[in-house]
Amino acid sequence: MKKIQLKVAIFFLCLLSTIGYSQTQNALKDKSKIEKLEIRIDSVSSSIADITKTMQAEFKNLSENQVAIKNQFQSLTNKLNSLSTEQNTLKDIMTDLNQKTDKEITSIKKDTLTKFLVVSLSILFTLLIIIVIIVVFQKKFKKVNVVEESIKIDAKVSEMLENQLVLLKKEAVGKKLPETEIDHSLPVSVGNEIFRMRKRIKHMDENTKGIHALKNALTRLEDEFNRQGYTIKDLTGQSYVDELTVKITNTIRRDDLEPGEEIISRMITPQIFHNGVAVSHGEAELSISSKNMKQP
Known part of the structure; x- marks a missing residue:
């Protein structure tokens, strides 16, 4: 019995030893893990501390930069306000200058316009005098030229009308028409032209070039x-x-x-007769006495 108890006791001791050893080993293992965790925690804490220091340094730099930026911004704002004030001042100066310039330009324009008008009028007056002188001289010379040219034309017209009358006479040869059937339109026109030319020649100078040739042509x-x-x-x-x-x-x-009293003062077209019979009665201007209108 004692042996059995002894064995049991030994067994329990062995069991307890085994359990204790196992717990001891486990404890050692846990301690090792804890130490490793502590090492890692220390490492992480060190990293966190380094990061914190870096962040604090960066934050300090940012704060300093922010202050510098704020100061720079304030400086720029002050400069901008100063420039704005200067701009307003310059605007006022420009406005004054523009007003003065406008007044001066208006005054200059008025003076220039007045001078221009005076000079222009003087030039125009001078040109007008020159033109009048030129026109007067030209009229004198042109009048002679015009008269001479008209004489030449009348002489040619006289020759042409003479030829027309000759042709008319040839056509009428062998035709003995009654007076009422004869066409007198061409001779009437010729008679009017002869009358017109005779009146013009009366008012011409005998020394005018070509007048004698005209008289001869008109006579023919x-x-x-x-x-x-x-x-x-x-x-x-x-x-x-x-x-x-x-x-x-x-x-x-x-x-x-x-x-x-009534008088024919001017014949506009003459009377024309053919063999004593009027073929054109002519047109005239009549002068009458104004005394007929007065009361006795």
């Missing part, structure tokens, strides 16, 4: 005109009576005529 034309039985009658200066068939186109009153 009138001779041919007369040979064909046509004559021209000028009633200028004659007393007007109702029997006259001339057409009165205008009437004027004159103080130098006696009451009731």
